[in-house]
Amino acid sequence: MKRRRPAPDGTVFLVPLRDGGHAIGVLARATGEGHAFGYFFGPRILKVSDVNMTKLSPKNAILAGKFGDLEILRKNWPVVGVLKDWAPEGWPMLPMARIDEATGRAWLATYDDSFECTEEKEIDTQTASQYPHDRMMGAGAVEIRLTSLIRATEKP
Structure with a gap:
């Protein structure tokens, strides 16, 4: 509900x-x-x-x-x-990054307006620090x- x-x-x-x-x-x-x-x-x-x-x-x-x-x-x-x-469109839902500190790996996730993840790709941790935290x-x-x-x- x-x-x-x-x-x-x-x-x-x-x-x-x-x-x-x-x-x-x-x-x-x-x-x-x-x-x-x-x-x-x-x-x-x-x-x-x-x-x-x-x-x-x-x-x-x-x-x-x-x-x-x-x-x-x-x-x-x-x-x-x-x-x-x-x-x-002037206030987009931004891509968001998360970092696994233990492995040093990071991912960038893109969400639609209903908060469903539509894309996820691995990125480097330095790039991840430029995005909002997921x-x-x-x-x-x-x-x-x-x-x-x-x-x-x-x-x-």
Whole structure:
């Protein structure tokens, strides 16, 4: 049984940072079964009015990847709005890489919009480091990673 989608594709939402403030997320894909793909942005924002949706672009994302959508459904990651003129081809589901540290082998996977793997090929580990990690991030992992990425860009 499908549960409901957390929001339409193109929805902009806030992700709480562990040390205060929020990052911005854009829901690029959602299955209605808990799987989502999104793009995430800094810098840290303190209030909803600080969100400038016209400046959001995949090329400016500090993190992209698959994540669980439960915190959007629970409204713990509040929705700000929907991008004007949303087009899925402008916000693609990126190829994602995984590395087996034990063997030193790596693979690049391509997914369709329903999160089905359509292609997988072996690549070198250096190339793999240039792609988002092929993993499903929980809410806590997203919050911790964004906190770390944004903190690293801020002046002391």
